[in-house]
Amino acid sequence: MDHYSRIQLAIEHLEQHLQEPFNIRDASAAASFSAFHFQRLFQAITGFTVLEYVRRRRLTEAAATLRNTAQGVLEIALSYGYQSQEAFTRAFDAHFGITPARYRKQEEKEHWTEKQMQKTIDFNEYRSKLGTEFHMNPPHMVTLEPIRIIGYEYQTNLNNEQHYAEIPGFYHDFGSQQKFMNIPERIRPDMAYGVAAHFQEDGAFSFIIGEESVGSDDSLEPGYTCLDIPGGLYAVFTTEGSEQDVRKMIYGSWLPASKYERREGPDFEVTDVWKSTPERLDMKIYIPLK
Known part of the structure; x- marks a missing residue:
């Protein structure tokens, strides 16, 4: 199994545990990498850290929950790893530019947040870019x-x-x-x-x-x-x-x-x-x- 397929296994693990405490050891083990090497590969390929990816995914899923359910903001905050409604509101506002309460009241919620939404990464897409982006003398x-x-x-x-x-x-x-x-x-x-x-x-x-x-x-x-x-x-x-x-x-x-x-x-x-x-x-x- 190649590196991209193995990292995808770690992504699938992260997706299955988004509402649980972040554990880099378990995610990297799903890919059969050490925690440090997994982080370095992930960052080199994507341009951002594993922790940042998880943070973006949690906020994206929290936004979907706000839009599609009647769950309270505090309940949503706690389910996505925030210790309080205030901490969740600060993170949500910093990322999307609007508070969770205001976001829920918006009639149109897609157009202005689309770029900030973090979709689940598919590392097959990164594999397909190798032919056009790889410019290096061989070792x-x-x-x-x-x-x-x-x-x-x-x-x-x-x-x-x-x-x-x-x-x-x-x-x-x-x-x-x-x-x-x-x-x-x-x-x-x-x-x-x-x-x-x-x-x-x-x-x-x-x-x-x-x-x-x-x-x-x-x-x-x-x-x-x-x-x-x-x-x-x-x-x-x-x-x-x-x-x-x-x-x-x-x-x-x-x-x-x-x-x-x-x-x-x-x-x-x-x-x-x-x-x-x-x-x-x-x-x-x-x-x-x-």
């Missing part, structure tokens, strides 16, 4: 030995694409504050590693910037950590343009269309600091595969 495949990285650990999040906004600043901090000088026994000081690790179900993760080292982690400075990157098969992508666009292409187009599965383990990127300029990074992105 080359390498088999690596395990690599030990020691680096400084920053915290970020997938939600609202927070990581894309923050990671350039992490690199600037790492270089300008010369944090690389606290890495013991560096063996390739011309190569800076950026490693996504320690994934959480809510989209939070660590981004570790460091270098290869044969040093011990027994006496690292505060904020530093040691991470062993597993050996194995990797797809290696060379960045052309923005890293954000490349990663969206990898997870939104290349990986779902490929014959490969992403295996457990961190993504990482390697920047040749001597060949890079502020205008153009010499960077390669490594994705673990099986």
Whole structure:
């Protein structure tokens, strides 16, 4: 079963449980993905997060219930996961531009809300777009030995694409504050590693910037950590343009269309600091595969 069919299974699970507490673990399990990987694939393909999709779907179904039934606003609010009528009213007004009470009284309710309504996603539609939207040089495949990285650990999040906004600043901090000088026994000081690790179900993760080292982690400075990157098969992508666009292409187009599965383990990127300029990074992105 391909990535799109598997993600569709997760969508079906979410639809069946819209009126229950949101549980990313159960939804991702329906697709046989880890919670973090499911969120990343979903966001790369659709452009928004799983949580945002669920929020839009709940508001859309709540609007239909307002229109088609005589249920009270509080009852509807509670059934779609809001703790109070006030919280539901604020969310409904922010999304549709009208309160639930006023919406219910409107004689014509379709034309002005149609664009805000979130229909159930069909990932077959996304699959059909691959031929026209996939523009990327193919990766080359390498088999690596395990690599030990020691680096400084920053915290970020997938939600609202927070990581894309923050990671350039992490690199600037790492270089300008010369944090690389606290890495013991560096063996390739011309190569800076950026490693996504320690994934959480809510989209939070660590981004570790460091270098290869044969040093011990027994006496690292505060904020530093040691991470062993597993050996194995990797797809290696060379960045052309923005890293954000490349990663969206990898997870939104290349990986779902490929014959490969992403295996457990961190993504990482390697920047040749001597060949890079502020205008153009010499960077390669490594994705673990099986």
